[in-house]
Amino acid sequence: MFWRETFIVFRRQLRLALRNPAWVIIGLIQPILYLVLFGPLLEPIAGQLGAQNAYTLFVPGLLVQLGLFGALFAGFGLIAEWRAGVIEAERVTPASRTALLLGRILRDVLQLVVQGAVLIGLAFFFGLTGSIAGMFLGLLLTVLLGAACAAASNALALTTKSEDVMAPLINSVALPVLLLSGILLPMTIGPQWLQIVSDFIPTKYIVNAIRELFTGDFFTITVFWGVLWTLVLFAAGLWVGTRTFRKENA
Amino acid sequence: MIHARGLARTFAGRGKGAEKVEVKAVAGVDIDVDEGEIVGFLGPNGAGKTTTLRMLTTLLTPTAGTATVAGYDVVTESQKVRRSIGYVSQSGSTSPEARAGEEIVDHGMLYGISKAQATARGRELFEQLDLDGLWTREPKAMSGGQRRRLDIAMGLVHDPTLVFLDEPTTGLDPQARANLWTHISDLRSRRGATIFLTTHYLDEADALCDRILVIDHGTIVASDTPDALKRQVSGDLVELVLADASRSGEAATVLSRVADDDLTVSGATVSARVRGAGHEVAGLIRSLDAAGIALESLEVRRPTLDDVFLTLTGRSLREDA
Ligand SMILES: Nc1ncnc2c1ncn2[C@@H]1O[C@H](COP(=O)(O)OP(=O)(O)OP(=O)(O)O)[C@@H](O)[C@H]1O
Ligand SMILES: [Mg+2]
Numbered sequence: 001m002f003w004r005e006t007f008i009v010f011r012r013q014l015r016l017a018l019r020n021p022a023w024v025i026i027g028l029i030q031p032i033l034y035l036v037l038f039g040p041l042l043e044p045i046a047g048q049l050g051a052q053n054a055y056t057l058f059v060p061g062l063l064v065q066l067g068l069f070g071a072l073f074a075g076f077g078l079i080a081e082w083r084a085g086v087i088e089a090e091r092v093t094p095a096s097r098t099a100l101l102l103g104r105i106l107r108d109v110l111q112l113v114v115q116g117a118v119l120i121g122l123a124f125f126f127g128l129t130g131s132i133a134g135m136f137l138g139l140l141l142t143v144l145l146g147a148a149c150a151a152a153s154n155a156l157a158l159t160t161k162s163e164d165v166m167a168p169l170i171n172s173v174a175l176p177v178l179l180l181s182g183i184l185l186p187m188t189i190g191p192q193w194l195q196i197v198s199d200f201i202p203t204k205y206i207v208n209a210i211r212e213l214f215t216g217d218f219f220t221i222t223v224f225w226g227v228l229w230t231l232v233l234f235a236a237g238l239w240v241g242t243r244t245f246r247k248e249n250a
Numbered sequence: 251m252i253h254a255r256g257l258a259r260t261f262a263g264r265g266k267g268a269e270k271v272e273v274k275a276v277a278g279v280d281i282d283v284d285e286g287e288i289v290g291f292l293g294p295n296g297a298g299k300t301t302t303l304r305m306l307t308t309l310l311t312p313t314a315g316t317a318t319v320a321g322y323d324v325v326t327e328s329q330k331v332r333r334s335i336g337y338v339s340q341s342g343s344t345s346p347e348a349r350a351g352e353e354i355v356d357h358g359m360l361y362g363i364s365k366a367q368a369t370a371r372g373r374e375l376f377e378q379l380d381l382d383g384l385w386t387r388e389p390k391a392m393s394g395g396q397r398r399r400l401d402i403a404m405g406l407v408h409d410p411t412l413v414f415l416d417e418p419t420t421g422l423d424p425q426a427r428a429n430l431w432t433h434i435s436d437l438r439s440r441r442g443a444t445i446f447l448t449t450h451y452l453d454e455a456d457a458l459c460d461r462i463l464v465i466d467h468g469t470i471v472a473s474d475t476p477d478a479l480k481r482q483v484s485g486d487l488v489e490l491v492l493a494d495a496s497r498s499g500e501a502a503t504v505l506s507r508v509a510d511d512d513l514t515v516s517g518a519t520v521s522a523r524v525r526g527a528g529h530e531v532a533g534l535i536r537s538l539d540a541a542g543i544a545l546e547s548l549e550v551r552r553p554t555l556d557d558v559f560l561t562l563t564g565r566s567l568r569e570d571a
Binding site: 001004005008009011012015016019020080081084085086088089090091092093095 | 307308309329332333335337339341342343344345346347348352356357359360361362401404
């Protein structure tokens with residue numbers, strides 16, 4: 001029953017997304033632009049940054065960026081749906097509230113998988129080498145992080161019900177998180193104070209973990225922390241999301 | 251089917267600036283609706299109709315009071331309530347970019363019915379509600395009235411036996427409105443459904459409902475059959491338009507002999523409430539004739555629910571949406 005309801009919601013969301021794929025494409029073009037226009041700049045200095053291959057450094061960062069940004073903006077679609085009365089119409093059915101959320105998150109997850117796979121695939125043409133298994137694991141961490149962000153974003157959307165409140169809120173969180181996660185350049189090249197500040201950003205550990213996974217180092221302390229933080233964020237995101245969806249929709 | 255006791259809802263609102271004011275949207279209502287009844291919920295804008303409906307359909311938690319719908323408590327057994335009802339909200343229920351048919355089928359499936367069943371029932375509703383040929387149309391490319399009928403189809407796709415309709419006919423042309431009335435009556439006569447609907451339209455409540463609850467400022471001010479409510483107003487309105495305005499004083503004296511209430515004179519027009527006007531009119535005309543007062547026209551109007559509302563609350567019921 002629960003999975004059937006989740007699937008109905010997921011299928012509907014996917015149908016709507018595919019019918020108007022502008023957002024999917026925009027979300028995909030952004031990391032590709034980074035890859036094409038910024039990647040070549042990194043190549044000559046990769047060695048100085050402690051990487052043998054510039055793209056094992058760079059692609060994990062772009063993956064996390066995809067997961068963070070793409071998913072954090074997922075809630076905007078929900079506000080539009082709420083305004084059209086769709087959310088209330090779904091909530092008056094006996095369907096599980098969690099299924100209403102999960103179906104939506106699964107669409108974001110699928111989108112993320114496709115975007116991430118395209119990004120990694122494309123990076124091979126630019127010279128990415130590394131552990132294939134590690135790349136799969138890296139993509140998995142990205143997807144879990146994305147699911148957490150999508151859930152949180154949907155929860156925020158349902159609480160604020162206003163793009164005008166949500167957009168500045170998300171931007172003011174996402175941008176510093178993105179910069180302090182060392183997405184473009186590893187934080188280790190920064191000054192001491194910047195490194196200390198970035199120590200408080202969970203996604204930094206995730207980016208670092210994915211970087212090691214890409215190079216084939218699976219059983220390191222960095223990977224351990226990254227996986228742990230991913231799981232913590234995943235659990236927290238889903239918890240906040242389901243809690244909000246279960247709550248009344250006043 | 252529906253039993254509510256002291257059902258109330260306050261919203262935390264904002265006054266000027268940061269000062270907090272409580273909006274008492276529904277201030278404790280008692281509602282009883284039996285199986286197979288069509289009950290109308292009548293009230294002006296902001297009276298609390300939608301808020302009451304949203305509480306009864308589990309979309310909003312009451313701040314006080316209790317309610318059972320189809321035998322289940324709306325707060326503690328909300329899931330079971332949802333399984334037993336259909337709801338057509340006042341605002342829309344579909345994505346502008348989706349296709350009408352897909353929205354209907356998905357909605358039905360969320361109620362647990364099969365895809366085939368939802369499709370069959372959806373198509374049937376499309377036909378009955380004059381939405382033929384719009385199955386693959388996007389709601390954003392539909393007219394307001396078509397979208398409204400799509401909303402109604404959404405609420406009925408799973409064949410609920412208890413239906414809540416929030417202003418179902420707003421935005422419909424007279425023909426579509428009459429068609430929907432027939433459809434709603436059919437739901438009861440064919441399927442034994444119970445129907446609770448809100449409306450601003452007095453004729454609608456009168457034509458469709460066995461019983462009417464009048465709500466104003468979050469309180470139910472009357473609950474009775476349309477006829478009994480109309481009887482509360484003291485009589486029919488008799489309006490005389492005289493050929494000669496200077497005789498209006500005399501005409502008023504004649505009319506006052508049969509009048510019960512509201513005797514008014516305005517120019518050549520003299521009017522009053524007359525109980526059982528049908529009986530009295532013949533004598534009235536004879537008396538006027540005998541006095542030599544010529545009539546331009548004479549009109550007898552049955553009291554409308556607007557008159558009832560005026561009597562009950564001292565305010566006129568605005569008829570616009
Ligand atoms: N979410 C809300 N927050 C604050 N106030 C609300 C909310 N919903 C409704 N109200 C207020 O509660 C009162 C009753 O609103 P309600 O929507 O129930 O009226 P209604 O009878 O359905 O009116 P209409 O005929 O315009 O649909 C109004 O004063 C409205 O402003
Ligand atoms: Mg309303």
